[in-house]
Amino acid sequence: MSTGERPALRLVPAPAVEPAAPVLGAVELLPGRVRAALVDLAGELLWRAEAAYPRGAADRGEIDAALAEVVRFPVQPMGVGVAAAGLVDAAAGVIIEVNEVPALHGYPIAAVLTGLAGAPVHVEHRARLQVLGDRWFGPGRGRSTFASVSTGEVLGVGILYDGEVLAPPGGRSGAHMTVAASGQPCTCGARGCWKTVATTPWLRAEAERRGLGARTVRELAETGDPLLEDYAGNIALGLVNIQQLFAPGLFVLHGEAAEGGERFRAAIERRLREDSSWATGAEPPRVLVNTGAADDIALLGGAGLVLSHN
Template identity: 40%
Template sequence: MTTIGPTRKPGLLSPAAMGRTNRSRVLELLHRDGPSSRAQLARALQVNRATITSILQPLIDNGTLVEGASVAASPAGGKPARPVWFRPDGPELGSMRIAPHAIIGARLGVDGTIRHQAERPIDAGAPLAEIERTIFAVAHECFDDATLLGVGIAASGTINTASGSIISLQLAPVLNHYPATERLGRELGVPVYIDHHPRVQALGDKWFGHGRGLASFASVYTGEALGFGLVYDHEIVRGEQGAGGEYGHTVVDLHGLPCPCGRIGCWETIATLTWLRAEAERRGLPEPTMIDCGRLTELADQDHPGAADLLQLYAQNLAVGLANNEQMIASGRYLMHGDVCAGGTRMRDLLERWLVAYSPDRDGVTPTVIMADPTERMTLLGGGALALSAAFASIL
């Protein structure tokens, strides 16, 4: 995995950078297609077999990959092939999610299987020492006695990937300026990496989810907050030191509601669960503090007064942010995560209809919406991919 900023320095890629990119492409292909021979990988990537061998051999030598038993190359005959795959008993990957409401951890095989997962709630108003104890407790439960290549953290808020710290987390300000990679790395004794939550989620989509094989797409988180992870021309897009991705704080109404960030009219003020529940209460829907997209869709399906109108407005308001991105970078495909997924086909159709209406006309080519995963699973897989790619950049 290679991350890029808004601009590139002129000149050619270094051999090391080319090596990292090529390794990433091969590993992604293995994750997508399963055990594959050198010839199969060479055909899929349109390179010669010698190039594939030069990429695979260091991964075999360090125990990341193993060769399987020989199989016939084809029904017509030919030299037997030896498929390569991830070593099942080799080093594992750590993944963590730091959110305002919970700490989640997972230990993964290099093949992307989640072998152990743990979650503990946190009180956003608790002292930092208490929250850090929870972070460490989840980490030890998941990673003790494991040999890890590294740990990848998906963190809410604004992140500095160079320093490995959370710059600010509005829903849990006690974590502002928390040096996550330094503290957790010292506790565990392994390399730790951090990135913005939706960007790590996009990595999960790219390696393991609906984004596999797509050149460009947007991975969108919905719920208590809003965020984007962008993949453009097969690369994760990120600004200097991990900046960007805070789509929830793009201003959509200069005369709108105040946002916790201090601005007026941010996208989050019209399309999060906080807004949805306030609207549900204002419109007299039952149990408004428990409303989410799934419950609202159920009420709309039952023709409950006001539910269909609010569902329509929720889709419309979400589409505003998606369409703004479509105007700027034309991601084309929007992989939705979190709350909105519980709305199923009805919500997907409404969201796509408004997205198309707000997006530019490109000769009949219209953006699409995919309901990807309502859980944190893809983010945890993305944390593993973050650790895997960072580890290869440093050890190979």
Template identity: 60%
Template sequence: MAHERSPLRLVPSLSVAHEGGGATGPGALGAVEVLPGQVRAALMSGAGSVHERAEARFDPAAGPGAVDAALAEVAGLLVAGAPVGVGVAAAGVVDPAAGLVVEVNEAPALRGYPVGRRLEALVGVPVRVEHRARVQVLGDRWFGPGRGRRSFASVSTGEVLGVGILYAGEVVAPPGGRSGAHMTVSASGRRCTCGRRGCWKTVATTRWLRERAEELGLGGDVSLGALVGAPGNAAEKLVAEYAENVALGLATVQQLFACGLFVLHGEAREGGEPFRALIEEQLRADVLGGGEPVRVEMSEAAVDDVALLGAAGLVLSAR
């Protein structure tokens, strides 16, 4: 896969599969998500409906043989469904051109793992690999709020933070690029897990929300959903602060790429319309004028399907 990419297009030979159970037949899409210790796979229709699922676990501290075994376990589902291709949404640092998972801090077993080559050998169809936070924008582009748009952003929130950007019809995925969690938003901010200070991740994830809630006397085991609408000024202020922190990183993305639309996934959905409105209001206040007004929308996809939909979108976006 070359680094320079042509505009995304629907492959003409793909057709929408039937909605029954069992193998989906011609036109089916294979989708795989690779996480530390877990591999998830699905057969999907060209319309984004999940027909069948499989998953397997492996010891993230083991060697690559453990990942091989997990892939082989889920590959049977894909082989039976005869997909036209397989897309892989992988955690960590990814080299899409080589089909490699370069490194995942929490999973030494995935370091340098050639997931693309392994899956091609198992399934016998073309495989494309991309970072899971970046690839989810393709799920929104083909199956969600981004349909018909050539530029917008898809945002992961919660324990994992990241942004996937579609710009002028192409996923912004330069070699060595990341998903934005470690962009600096405060030079003197908190120490991040990467060793640097002030990363966006340090103020806009579930970990920060729980730590801040404990500091405010709200308890350390809280959820965004429980905080929204909870009585008391402390909860209200915390929700507003969290929304401001999420918008802080998105404002930088908007300034650079003029996305116009941001689709929120993950924990943000627990906050519902009040949380969405707070982020949109803050984002509009933070960015300069010009261009279309910034909009923020919530994803309608089930949390567990976001990365799989993006992986299916990789197949649809193949040349």
């Protein structure tokens, strides 16, 4: 926010919540934005609220105020799951750091939300958590091992392995795994990170370099340009590594991938199978594209985190 003022709260009224039914609370914390929702046991979003705060906030009061604005659940949830950007200490319920938001460094989000919601609060990294949205409410229902992948401007993989979300302290969601020995410089300071070749900025730059009019996954899918296959191959690079290490079998893609249609999905799956076909003991990897609202998956992951703790 350039003005330094907090934008007006946006409340989106939803169908009345049935007070007798148990509901799950979810909060998504992003740089400059916080969202909250109530979700029923079938994964329907019953109520939601959203507020913004200054991205460069150095004062915790700004964060406290934004959370107090959105966490006004009309009924008491059985728990609240927080999908947080950046690094989190899930056991302590504390944000370790979020790029661009100094006030979130060391922010005790679980304690703050417990006070606001009056319910147990659990915290996890957003990209990892979306796998629980798929586990409880999406294509991963009934599975104990699979992966959930965010694509587009952000990139990351959440892995459910034998019923548990893989979330070692200090681990991250894969965007910075090295896929090229002397690749492009990354925002993290390293070179050749997966993110440098498998996110929207790479696609735009490469389309420009090749002199293409089509610059987005959707446009490239419409024109049938081979760049889309190359991009699919780059996304598959990281997934191949995940498959070789954990053999999740199923990869559920969220975000931009949905715009590429069947050809894009099939190209990622084909590359994934080619590069792991020797692993005969593993379930052959499949790629599914979730076409639900991309904005909701982190909130559903938060709701899933509550269920996973019950």
